[in-house]
Amino acid sequence: MSLPAEAPRTRAGRSGTGRAVVVPRDLPGPSGGLTYNREVLKVWKEDGVDVVQERLEGAWPDPDDHARRALSELLLRYSSVLVDGIIASAAPQQIAGARASGVQVSVLMHLPLPAETGLSAAERASAQAMERHALQQASTVVCTSEWARADLRARYGALPTQVAAPGTDPAPLVDGSSPPRLLFLGAITPRKNPLLLLQALEPLDSVGWQLTIAGPAGPDQDYVHSVTAAAQRCRGRVQLTGAVTGERLQRLWNAADLLVLPSLAETYGMVVTEGLARGVPALVGAGTGAEEALAAGQDPACSEHFWSLPGRAVDPCDAAAWTEALEQWLQHQELRSRWRANAAAHRDRLRTWRQTATQLRRALQW
Template sequence: MNAPPIRLLVPGNIRHHSGGNVYNSRLAEGLRGLGSEVEIVPVEGSWPAASALERRRFGSLLGARSPEYGPGEAVVIVDGLVAVGAPDELESGAKTGRPPWILVHMPVPDAGPVGPETPGSPSLDSEARALKAAAGLICTSTTAARTLQERHGIHSIRVALPGTEPAPLAPGSDPPHLVMVAALLPNKDQLLMVQALAKLQDLDWTAALVGSDQADAGYAGQVRDAVERLGLTDRIRLTGELTGAPLAEEWSRASLSLLVSREEAFGMSVTESLARGIPVVVRAGTGAVEALGHRIPRPGDSEHPVLAGAAVPLTPGGPESPGELAAVVRRWLEDPKLRAEWRGAAFDARTRLPDWQHTARTVLEAVRG
């Protein structure tokens, strides 16, 4: 495969262990493995709500001579978090005949930006303008691609689903240990998980919220306060961001994983769970459902395979949602047959997850075409 050099422009302000950051890093590794030279360029700024100066600096990067490649030699791919914050610069780039590709991890939510509200955050109109000025679009999930197709009438979108690193089978714990691996952010809705687990104190379990408590310190404080107020300090740990051996140890102890984000394009922690044979509970109506069913098909597979977990309908902010989530987890805790069924489905899924080279090959085929 003829592999052109690639410049990947990524947001410089997302410093916690986000799914987008992991995807970008693994994609670069995969592209290099396929023979492409890859330059990762962090774009400084408060993306997606960047200042005028930060947007101008981004615009200069679109046409700048790379230290490694001459102008026009490399294919430029811009992370969608940057792109939706700079539609003017992308339209200017398109007029010069050098539009970049855009890699969309998460469409702009209908209700506003992902994470804390910020003045000047991108609108659906700025998203449409940015995407239509691109040389082409790559989405990291079919869920995201479908949203953009329905919202903006853009149909020529390539989908490059996240790959998954092979991982050892998690032995789990007794009593069961529940984990949620995600930065503490309002969109991830750790408060909902804490409120649900507060209804299960008559059962044996422990839990850990694994993720940065610095991405939104105010929200992290709310979660911490809720754990204390509901008398769960001996049950639920807030570990902060973990990597390496400490993260591997937390995964090893896990018996069940949860991802109940209000908005989710895919949810890589779901496939990371499945790679370890850990079943997952997700919020229905989000891209995490796609991740839960993500696997390489085999001849003779049923059209409706047993999921390695459950997708629970939960209304964001709904007063009934903690009880609905608690009911699903309670059933899993009390029903050995259900635990065995979910565990078996997770064990099957872990052998069918595509790798990152598959992701990189899909992106390379897109930009070459």
């Protein structure tokens, strides 16, 4: 969606008119947050919703003074604004100023800043204090799962929260592979935790399996090198592709038999429902929002919740537990068939992006 040639401007201290969604201009991708923003805006455009997308420059969530001033000016151009959390969490004063001028400022939280790995104790405390202040200024805080809402409340206490979980696009059932192919989709970062996955697979050298790790390299080059070295120890079974999109991504999905997402933190885990839409089950990190995604499409009338799940949640800090779970899945055809049948059964009950966009509009009162 292109930007207007010139957005409406107002005098400082007074709010403008109209509605906008503010997103960062230069985030590396692909990512679940970028997909969420894009798909919601696409539906709103199709439905004729009058909203402007503003792509804000700056090294968010660590902006300089110029980027902060640009955000302050931008917020005052509109009467109601939805700000991506990676921007809003680093801008409590800018949100407070806009609210004081009568602007409705809502925040779309994809991931709390302190949930990212690699922060020192001081950095995490600083991020938490800044984010708490920012969210307390917001008109509404939109979370992408019930798990994420509970997590925010545990971190920051009572907030004006709403939930609009991600949707999915319909997709064909996959063909799979022989030997079974595991698919990891995500950035090569400590939070996404691919190193634990490789450590869990290394003892399974007598079992047939293949693994594709598809995602961009993260900023921690030592971690990326550790993942690369661990992949090389698996003697040709692991393919590292880098970031993948479009037709190439569809081919990876079609070859997949199991999605593996051992993340230490996820507010939802959109790749899980993207897999379910294709009939691909998943192993996910226990205690994260990915458990909610794994249960998406669950038949509310089903009393056998565990047996009808299209996969399982496993402690993302326990490599031995992942080894055990993967070995069970690889060694038992009955388990593989049940998980795949359960994934296929979930497909028709998954939320659509239109439902997500409608729910988000209600949350924002747009």
